Amino acid sequence: MKNCSVLVVEDEVAIRDMLRMALEIADLRCIEADNIMDAHAIIIDRRPDIVLLDWMLPGGSxxxxxxxxxxxxxTEEIPVIMLTAKTSEDNVIQGLDVGADDYITKPFAPRELIARIRALLRRSGAMPSSERIEAGELVLDMSSHRVFxxxxxxxxxxxxFKLLSFFMSHPERAYTRSQLLDQVWGGNVYVEERTVDVHIRRLRKALQNDMGDCSHFIQTVRGTGYRFSPPGI
Structure with a gap:
């Protein structure tokens, strides 16, 4: 597998060090910059596969x-994840409107960030999508349309199966029922949101056999919807 490169643009040394360690453990190559001028030069010269970009930086935001x-x-196709302490909805919308592919607010769990990075790398083609998606002892095989x-x-x-495939391809991210309807059922299909709850219950029941139980991988996020969060990502 290609050793994908991640440019971390962050002026706080402690956060950069933490991110470097997390990326190296995940077999991702870390490149660092602490201001937007150096970051832009690195992006032009070295073409990283993805950019982790802090909102507040010296010399410009x-x-x-x-x-x-x-x-x-x-550079328009390079995926960008915004790292920000700004949690207000207006700030999030501003970042996404400008073109950020994702955002994560500080403080954050390195495991969640790595999961989002991998998902973006797969979607951008930098990290090849596998026909098999694994989460612990749970394996989804796209080619045979089977789950083990x-x-x-x-x-x-x-x-x-479609619901599980979407969840396993987008771990550690909470989705509303409306978002799940759009992604799994399709935006042109009219289905009531409570239908999602019915299929979540069926999926949780299906994720159990005599060998184990992965139903707890599908977590309910109060006030939002659902998240796929297997241990040890």
């Missing part, structure tokens, strides 16, 4: 660099 990247044909737990096949319906 991360949002300024993001605008610059998205205006340039040479501890080597034993699980029985589940087509909607539950």
């Amino acid at each position: 991360g949002i300024e660099l993001l605008r610059r990247l998205k205006r340039d044909k040479l 737990l501890a080597g034993e096949p699980l029985a589940m319906g087509p909607t539950e």
